[in-house]
Amino acid sequence: MSVTMRFGPYGGRYVPETVIGALDELTEAYERYRDDPDFRSELGVLLGHYVGRPTPLYRASRLEEAWGIPGGLWFKREDLCHTGAHKINNALGQVLLAKRMGKQRIIAETGAGQHGVATATASALVGLGCRVYMGRTDMQRQRLNVIRMRMLGAEVFPVDAGSGTLKDATSEAIRDWVTNVENTHYIIGSAVGPAPYPEIVADFQSVIGVESREQMLTETGALPGTVVACVGGGSNAIGIFRGFLDDADVRLVGVEAGGEGLSGKHGASLALGSPGVLHGSYSYLLQDPDGQVAEAHSVSAGLDYPGVGPEHSHLRDLGRVTYSNATDADALSAFLECCRLEGIIPALETSHALSYVRDSAADLAGPVLICLSGRGDKDVDQAGEALGIDASA
């Protein structure tokens, strides 16, 4: 079976000629290893004993009651993965591929720092050098993750270009790859970038959907009515959606960053963007009439991205997935409710999905399954400041 290079019209490989050979090499390696028993068993052991999979399916009864969710509210607890988010599923898969391709060096981009931490972790585990590109703005608002990456032995390389966020970090990582492509594997953290990355990342993340479908059937005897996940580039969302795409009765909802609201600055590329090319693939994009890529905005660094993965663009056009959005303020209030009612500090990214479920409760088909994509330890400084919670006596 060949690797998916396009999702409808979206995707492709719009990158400098210099890295085409490496994309071919990656495509071949992925075709060769993805069903290879040794590769699967090595990854499977790591996912089971190192990451802690399968992650639990948890019924969030108090939020369910407070928000009036019909048929039950369930969390797929990716926040309980080692390193604190779903990103490790992909980082481990790709680092094992890199090892088999004989690469000596790993690079990555990161927004919230969760993918950077996951890649630094996976690189430490297999003994490969790792450099993570991170926007200066994100280094400040996700300080904790910068320290974690450095503790794990990764070099965190600040990016000052543009707004110093995920878009700029991704551009810089691609430039590094163009320069060092012969010995370096670039681990993209979201389901974005040139083919075959969107397919590889979605495949490594599809474990979320496969597990949660089975767990829902075991726990409730039925499939969920609605599955909700936040969407920046869209890796946790595509991961959980892939478990349910063929279940026509399961409604799928992706929640983008509404930022200051859609009339202000935001990250809602599927709601207000138009198709274009950024970071190697054709997909929905926030851009001006000349095709200059706009700066996104979100309180959550992981959703602060003007593009989105090509498979999401296709699913949007097909109408298979509905894409909504939540503002910074709504995400923050849902964040706090989740802390107070469930004793779970969710990532600010994830809080966008929570906010959507709270605000749309009356219209949702139950039971509702949310991908709780990450934990919010990284966000305590920023959320605390926004919510007026600090450590002073």
Added chain:
Amino acid sequence: MPESGADRLATVFADAGRPLFVPYVMGGYPTLEASARHAAILAEHADIIELGIPFSDPLADGPTIQAAGQLALDQGTRPADVLAIAEGLKGGPPVVVMTYFNTVIAHGAAEFLGQAAAAGVAGIIIPDLPVDEAGDIRDLARAAGVALIALAAPTTDDARMQAIGEQAEGFVYLVAVTGVTGGEMTMDDRLRALVDRARRHIPVPVVVGFGVRTPDQARQIGDIADGVVIASEIIRRIGDAPDAAAADAVVAEFGAGIAGALRA
């Protein structure tokens, strides 16, 4: 039917009988007026002018061209402004524009290519459009009479060189280094072998760029290739000049120096 861009470029290569000098000017850097002036000054010495349309996320460019493009964008430079510079160069050496794919498709590729052709543009270089993705654009460019200039790199294998050669129009831009613009090339056996390999597979002229800074390097490239592109070094020198008059003088002097080296 006016002469196509590919024909005009072919004529320049055929008539020169020596390696061509292809300097790069970023439209809108340091100002729109200054870039138009620098292009006109370089046109006195150049065989082809490469004119950059700034893009917000230039993946193939190093810090120098990134910063120049960002400054141009910050000052409000738009693609139409840069095409107007091309129009002003009509009657001089052929102009090829360099920009990223999203700029080309933003208003529709046919419209963009039509505007470029109307401005007298002979060719277009799109560094994030590899040969396998270029099908539709190649047809539209051909219809508009604008040559789609393909790029080849040190990492391009023989089969891809062949494919690039089969589709090539005007010339092929061979990237001298594995990397982004603005580094420094070294003339060594590896580069000689690369140029040799490219010329074996590619029937149109091969022009080498990325990391060429000095007249000596230009001459070394000229000994083995059909032309040489110099970009970041010109921008760096403009940036270092104390004022606009000094920048104009630096551009003139540098252009004359490279042209002289290639004629020697």
